[in-house]
């Protein structure tokens with residue numbers, strides 16, 4: 001097949017058949033016939049989905065040879081939600097090169113002017129250098145997205161190819177996925193299985209955008225108003241918002257909005273209009289991924305985001321940088337003498353180049369737990385729960401709901417539809433079955449249907465809404481009923497809760513609360529990590545530093561958890577640091593922040609710069625790493641650890657005041673590592689093993705010092 005032929009073949013087709021052609025080309029590039037060259041065992045092991053054969057049609061179980069894409073025995077398998085994807089028909093080890101796929105590169109102008117986002121190719125482009133876009137041939141275009149990908153890709157700009165390599169072992173029948181974007185809110189489609197979470201995020205973003213827009217308009221001086229109509233619209237939005245707020249619970253956590261689809265469509269149309277206005281006035285920051293072609297806006301009817309695959313951005317994110325920026329009232333000029341005195345006496349020191357990070361020595365531990373250099377009386381390590389863990393464990397509390405009793409089966413349908421519309425989006429009611437059957441006093445069964453949380457709607461609002469939904473519902477009289485606040489996490493809980501109200505059963509992964517069940521190898525490794533930071537902190541103390549130290553490392557492979565979502569860490573990556581505020585004359589040089597900076601620095605230099613990053617676009621993160629600290633970190637460092645996506649943290653000394661992790665029974669403390677309102681959680685463990693009294697004294701720090 002000549003190049004000319006290939007090109008015309010591709011451009012003359014559209015949709016699925018085009019891509020099937022591309023795949024056939026790939027097979028030939030790999031020197032493999034399209035038919036199975038591996039003596040494979042058909043598509044039965046790949047159920048429940050179908051295998052796509054060479055002509056794009058499904059392979060039936062009629063003894064037909066299974067289709068293999070390349071010598072590794074990769075298959076295309078399709079399902080209704082995600083479309084086609086790449087599956088393995090045999091076990092493939094970590095680090096295997098799956099394919100180096102050639103790409104066709106379009107410049108930014110070609111992509112935008114050709115309105116590619118409005119074509120089928122809009123979902124297939126890889127961002128390329130200088131704002132260009134690349135369409136991958138071979139299997140490149142067939143990988144679906146996963147947030148814990150089994151395949152990594154590297155763009156080879158000079159060769160015009162993309163290399164795909166496995167990041168972990170992939171078993172026969174498993175799908176091979178890449179990560180399009182570490183931030184899933186930037187995807188232009190709802191990742192399968194994430195619909196509920198996605199809906200919640202879109203709603204949150206919409207609310208934020210709306211706030212921004214309203215506040216922005218409100219902050220404009222009258223003579224700066226671009227258009228009086230905009231002000232009207234802002235006013236309308238404010239009113240709408242106020243109305244919706246009235247339907248929210250005290251935490252503002254549920255939005256009950258009947259017919260919200262139309263509202264969202266209108267809002268997005270408005271955003272697109274604003275975005276277009278912005279790009280026509282040239283004020284846009286035109287980085288790819290934050291500013292699609294102007295033409296893309298008109299495609300909003302085809303799909304919500306006319307953006308391209310990896311690193312694409314949904315429109316609501318685009319508009320976050322919206323045109324109408326708030327204008328803050330100008331502050332009175334500040335008199336220099338009002339300012340506090342400078343924090344440091346030698347300002348030149350503040351901006352010294354930091355010394356490059358060094359890969360510190362590994363810790364001394366034993367797989368069998370025996371014979372470490374400093375055998376410890378093995379101490380207990382206790383898991384520190386955050387507010388989210390505590391809430392999940394909070395199992396015996398009740399929730400007040402509005403319910404109705406119903407015996408008329410004809411009205412049942414209407415009432416169920418109303419209930420679905422009303423409480424379907426309330427995350428605090430998802431654990432409840434909507435109907436309960438209860439024998440009443442005369443022994444006759446009665447049905448009850450849940451409607452809403454009492455704290456979200458009052459009775460008269462609810463009755464108005466019922467009437468508006470269907471006049472026949474006006475005969476019902478809602479009353480308050482107390483139901484279990486959370487799902488059943490064990491069979492025992494299911495038995496206890498269901499007689500009160502039927503709840504769903506979501507068995508919890510049992511998380512150990514202490515180290516008693518840990519394997520010896522983990523005990524030995526954690527012990528060695530703790531010893532390392534105690535030693536480092538003593539050295540820091542002797543050097544006149546604040547005696548707080550930190551060590552971060554990828555855990556040895558034998559200690560990796562076996563759960564699906566675990567992303568293997570960068571092997572051998574580790575760093576340590578102590579607090580350096582005294583020598584660097586900088587108040588933010590805390591041990592944890594220094595260590596995060598060291599990891600980011602190490603990843604930019606060999607050997608780590610040459611390794612596959614654990615996840616594209618996430619090179620600076622502490623993904624899957626374990627971190628040891630002498631002291632519970634301050635809130636700032638705890639947030640930095642959260643932002644770095646650390647996997648677990650161990651520390652020895654709790655903060656005397658205002659640490660980032662520990663929470664008190666009366667609800668004090670922050671529990672930054674496990675909060676529902678933050679987007680990452682990690683495990684936190686407090687070491688309660690033996691620490692020499694003298695060491696404790698030397699490492700004691702002031703009550704008020706943030707570390």
Ligand SMILES: C[S@@+](CC[C@H](N)C(=O)[O-])C[C@H]1O[C@@H](n2cnc3c(N)ncnc32)[C@H](O)[C@@H]1O
Nearest residue numbers: 082083084123124141142143144145189191192
């Ligand atoms: C580069 S294509 C991947 C191949 C595609 N499945 C096909 O059949 O051609 C990207 C498209 O696949 C779908 N997709 C990929 N990953 C997905 C996921 N995790 N969940 C749902 N759809 C996904 C989306 O429709 C997206 O626009």
